[in-house]
Amino acid sequence: MSTEYPILILRSCFHVGALNSRALELLHINRDTVGHYGAFAEVDETGAPNGVVKENVLDDIKAAIPSVGLRPLLEQVVQSQHDLLAEGLTSIQSDDFKYAPDEEPYALMDGLRELAERGALKLRFAEQALLTEPETLEEFFTRGGACFGGGDRFRISTVKLLADGSLGARTAFLREPYFDAPDTCGLPIYPEQAQLDRLVVTAHRHNMAVAIHAIGDGAAEMVLNAFQRARAELPWLHPRHGMVHCQILSEGQLRRMAELDVTAFVQPVFINGDMHIAPGRLGGNRLAHSYAWGDMERLGLHMAFGTDCPVERFHPLEGVYCAVTRRDFTGNGPFLPEQALTPYQALYAYTAGGAYASGEERIKGRIRSGLLADFLLVDRNLLTCPPEELLSARVLRTYVGGACVFRDPSF
Structure with a gap:
């Protein structure tokens, strides 16, 4: 040091x-x-x-921390997208307001829109606008809110909030103390329910969806309460609110998600690491309805799969593997195997589910006449290959809007 x-x-x-x-x-x-x-x-x-x-x-x-500046940041976006395309990603949803130089997210949004308008964005980019204070949220809507768009390659899809931290850091907010740290329940980002309610109701009033990070069941309860209040106060509006991560939930909370039509933004790749720490953090009883993607499927919840990059790697097929096998990358497990999904269900959540979460299911997410021609070719049938082969599957070509934007040199 x-x-x-x-x-x-x-x-x-x-x-x-x-x-x-x-x-x-x-x-x-x-x-x-x-x-x-x-x-x-x-x-x-x-x-x-x-x-x-x-x-x-x-x-x-x-x-x-001094900013690298807007132009270098935009150059990194252009360069790094090729790594994503090589793994078969055609669309991403990302919260980047906090990375804006000099805390000026609108300059970053203008820069991304400029990239889209001049054809430099090959990916489709849906921004989740991280706005954590009432003043910044009101300013966002005063400036036009979701109107910060750039054709079909860049748009703002949701407002993003955080309700707690992470399980590994013991900052995920639980309703009861941690099993391995009985002196703490974690940390709610908003200590008072009214603080979170105010933000959610404000966005709901503008018919803007809110996606809220919630890992612990204590945070999940606050999120569901906020969504319920917004829908009760403004029942004629129907933005697609979502909960991000949804890791530790009770059976009752899962049912509330279904009743309130809350989209579940899920990162199956978390299984790779969390299966080794979750039992110690939570104890046996709370695990029963944790990482409960099978229950979500059975309840009819809309699930949108992602990776939480840069916390995890951005490779989607690793997430498909974890969702189907409930094992880590070395084969340990299975972890809560009753919550496993079929390959079709996992791939649906990564494609059509993601399109639904960003409000774009009418234009993309499936291979169908009239929809955007975003698709990839892989070296095996992901629906029928042995599940352990999902980790070694290779992307051969990636197409966005019918144009080949990545080609494996060996194919």
Whole structure:
């Protein structure tokens, strides 16, 4: 470590990090100020900050890090999309407002729209606008909200919120204490239900869907309460609200999701790591309806599969493998095998399910006359091959709008 340069080390989930002493000094986080951050900044036995910071504090820290600038950021978008196309991705949904240079997300949105309009975006890009305060959310709608679009390659699809943290960092908000840390239930991002309600009702009033990160059952309860209130206050509007991750749920919460028609944004690849930590974090009883994609399917929930990149790798076939086998990449498991999906169900959630979640199921998501010709060729039949082969399946060609945007050199 360095005493000269400020350093922030992030856990892989991006929900907890560690600062060195130089960073604490520059950020003015000390014995006198650390109390301002509450449970989001840890202290040692003397009451001094020990450098471990979580959730909201990380947002403040990231805002203090000098930006690389808008143009380099847009160049990275153009360059990196080729890696995604090579894995068969034709559309992505991403929340990028927090990565905007100088905290100016609208400049980033204008830049992405410009890329789309001049044909530099080969992927279809649906932005989930991360707006966590009432003032920034109102400004978003004042500026035109979902009108920040660029043809069929870039659009804003939802407002994004976060209700808790991650299971690995023990910041996912549970209704009861962690099994392996009985002194904590995790951390709700919004301590009061009314705070979350206000944001959801505001977006709902503008007929804008809200997708809310919720891993723990405590956070899920708050999210469902907020959606229920918005629908009760404005029942004539029907934006497609969604819950992102939906990992730890009760049977009753799953039924409420179905009753409220909440879309489940699910990342099956989480099985690869979480199957090794979830039993210890949760104990046996709470596991029964966790990572419950089979139950979601049986209840008729709309599921949209993704990867949560950069927390996990962006390879979709790895997610299909985990959804079907409920095993990690080395074959350990199965983990809650009664929640496994068929290959067809998993592929549907990755294609038609994603299109539904972004409100685009009438134009894409299936191979059908009249829909956008977004598809890929793979080296085997994903519906009939042995499930373990899903990990080694290769994308041979990727097409977006009928144009070949990736070709395996060997094919």
